[in-house]
Amino acid sequence: MDTWPGADGNLAPEPAIETLIIEVLLALMMVTVVALARTRNLFGVVVLFGVYSFLMATVLTVLDAVDVAMTEAAVGAGISTVLFLGALLLCRSEEARPVHRPWLPLLVSVAVGGLLVYGSLGMPVFSDPGAPAHRHVAQHYLANAMDETGAPNVVTAVLASYRGYDTLGETVVVFTAGAGVIALLRRRPGRRKP
Amino acid sequence: MSLAGHFSYFATISLMIAGLFIVMARGNLIKKLVGLGIFQTSVYLLYVAPGKLIGGTAPIIQEGFAVYANPLPHVLILTAIVVGVATLALGLALVVRIREAYGSIEEDDILAKDRE
Known part of the structure; x- marks a missing residue:
């Protein structure tokens, strides 16, 4: 514990592995979300949302937000999933086939994403101590x-x-x-x- | 300026637009609430990721550590998670009531019934 790289106030010189872990976890979250959007069985959707929440809790742990990670694992992955399952019990658990192609929502989402990317370019880089x-x-x-x-x-x-x-x-x-x-x-x- | 240094923002934005797309494009009300949940959790990343310092540790004061993550976004997001689950419960209760009244949770069916 005493020989810790940041103990003297300087940041660790080799940050690659921590960043890599975060990137892999974020990629897994993206895969989960794509699978979730394509699944039509609502039970499967709810289970994938639980997986997503636990991945988010793991990412938050790596980001040193331990209190948030615990709350996300207990409330986001636990209680939310229970609430969804309770609602599914009272509703039908199969989503209807979409009647038309969602071109307009796709266009709006991508446009919003483009604007947000443009805005984020002016933000400080990840883990910049001078931010x-x-x-x-x-x-x-x-x-x-x-x-x-x-x-x-x-x-x-x-x-x-x-x-x-x-x-x-x-x-x-x-x-x-x-x-x-x-x-x-x-x-x-x-x-x-x- | 390096694009690699902004990867956390790009991942956050991808999750955000995926959630937004599910909310807008899917007609099933429970699927819409899941999309809203994804949008909401992507905001947690937007707040917490800039607070991280590589080589730092969780903001619990301890001898031998000098670099801590920024604690203020963590406090904000703790509140957001709890409020998020409260609004989710209210949304699901509304979905259950809509199902009792209309017999369906598909947006198209509900609109068709309203036009009758």
């Missing part, structure tokens, strides 16, 4: 969070302490969604079952 995102408030939190809140995990410190009210607002959103689901799915007496 603006790394040079402003983030450094303050990394330097002071431990003293000010006592939590060694900076993500926890920001989420629960500095931005505690935002997290409270988030629980309000979840409560509202839960109330909406109950209001939509409540069995009213006198309504015939489908």
Whole structure:
């Protein structure tokens, strides 16, 4: 643990393998999404979406976002899949064959993608320590969070302490969604079952 | 400027337009929600990938480490994941209600029934 390449504040000189892992995982995600778009059985679609979410959790782990990766694996891959399967139980699980070729959506998606690629060319390159995102408030939190809140995990410190009210607002959103689901799915007496 | 240094953006954008395409082109409402989920998760990458520093570590303060990933995008995306699953639950509840009312979750069938 002590002989770690970045311990003196300099970045590791040989970053190729970490970048390669991320690239391979992103390629796997692309393959999953293409398979998902072509699958017509909705059960298969939901399982592929679970695979996609777990791949996303793995990518997030490699990107050092461990808290996000855990949440994505538990909530994105776990609870979302359960919700989808529950909805499939109440609906038919086969998608109808499309009646016409989706040329217009394809054109719109590719145009949006082209614009986004053009916009991304002005962004800082991957893992650039001089990028603006790394040079402003983030450094303050990394330097002071431990003293000010006592939590060694900076993500926890920001989420629960500095931005505690935002997290409270988030629980309000979840409560509202839960109330909406109950209001939509409540069995009213006198309504015939489908 | 090197194109290889922007690969994370390009991968994010590919996933994003794939999700957008599924939302627009597929008539099945559950498939649309899956596409929305893909669009949403691609935004997680858009936020988290620029926070990564090669050779750095997760933002948990520890002796012997000096380079940490940027913690602020992680906080934002934690909130986004939880809110995302809440909206997904609401969307699926709407799909189930539409199925009860129309007997179908295909967009074309629903529109045809509305025109009757």
